[in-house]
Amino acid sequence: MNFGRFVSDAELCGFLDGEVSAARASEIAAAVRSSPDLQRKLRAWREQSQWLRASFGRIAQEPVPDMLRQAVPAHRLPSVAHEYVLPPSAPVAQKYARGADIAIWKLLVISLIGLFLATALYAGGVVTGTQACAPTLIQKWMDQPKSLRGS
Amino acid sequence: MPHPDALTRFLPDLRRFAAALTGSPRSRADELVLRALRDVMVKAPEAGDGAGDDQLKRGLRANLAHLAHVQVPRHPAANANAFETALLDLPSTHRAALILICVEDCTYEEAAQTLGVNRAVLIGRLAAARQLMARRLQEEARSDEAPPYLRLVK
Structure with a gap:
């Protein structure tokens, strides 16, 4: 049995997300080529990632609603707790x-x-x-x- | 309090993260972002002082993930597709891990820091989320293919 070819779900995740070393990545790629189960799993996970990016990625390009824009004050608010701890100026305090x-x-x-x-x-x-x-x-x-x- | 410019700059990304966490309708995600902003400005005004952009963004995302975990019910909208239903069906901690990696393009290290867990826990959640979602989609596909009299009724 070749234990170098065993691929856990965690490692397959790392392989998909580019979070494993180059050496391990080539081992995993070889294991995936020879295993229909791993191929099926990897394909399903890739589809999920693509769907997630396609569905939610564009939201960041949409205009932000006024409700949220107005929630951010134009200037820094005075912080009561902060002033209590460090009264007049931070370095002196x-x-x-x-x-x-x-x-x-x-x-x-x-x-x-x-x-x-x-x-x-x-x-x-x-x-x-x-x-x-x-x-x-x-x-x-x-x-x-x-x-x-x-x- | 963090600088308002930084908060305004992060709003689009925060909306995307919240929308992925909560699903539709979008108003639910915007409410979540609003709550996270108020938490930073009112409840923990000193939290953002001197924080870098990355740190601030991570803090806001962590707050959103927490709020989604405790406050958002897992009811997909009536018109939700199979992917969205499967995503919302995941435990909220697993969902947050999956979204941080697949939508927010975080590294494992960044995602683990955001969720306050170590790398191994994050990878465990991520793998479990992917497996659960794949199984759910597979079941959905099978029930669609089956004749009406054999359809799984939940």
Whole structure:
């Protein structure tokens, strides 16, 4: 059996519409020559294509009805949605939009850092460190007798 | 919104595509084109901004195919010939694929993009459409040839 000669419907479509490679096209052409079934199928499909072109192709040459012509405005309509997103002029608005994106990222990073610091403080690590390395004047003042603190 | 000149330029092609999708009467096709235009101008005004001609045309065709799929009943006109009846008898997705290739002269790639499917799906629909249509026409031809007392009554 010669599998190179097998032609699926999809391939026959591609052959008819010029969408297969040149090598495959010559194989398909050979298969069609030797198969009355494929010839019949191809003839029927060609007739369909010809009928479709003949029936509808000329519509594009007809004058367009006024109803459709009038539906297209003479000038560009202002687009509400578009203006809302990009207010005065597109380049400036796009710049602002990019700026807004960066600001959101900055806010997110700062929030994450803040959250980390707050967690660390709550856990006591930073407080302990401060206490350990800072026997400050306040601590000294606290250690004094009460009578001396007021002076 | 797309530039009005571009829309006006595409109107004849859009009418042809819509007429092939809907069959006769032609007024049905023109209504479909009108709806597609309104969709672009009112519902999605930003859709055509900055779009190239090809992209805009593809978008409008896609909209027409969708509208034909959801809104157009598959009733051929009383005076429709066998080809038109067979065409309207196809599933709307298959019909759109066949029309894009045979009437609109799209490549497989363009047609697939318009219908939002991949190339393999498009070819499958196209082959199925051609087969279904051929079978339908064959049945029609047989019923015409048969004597009246054997005619297929639907």
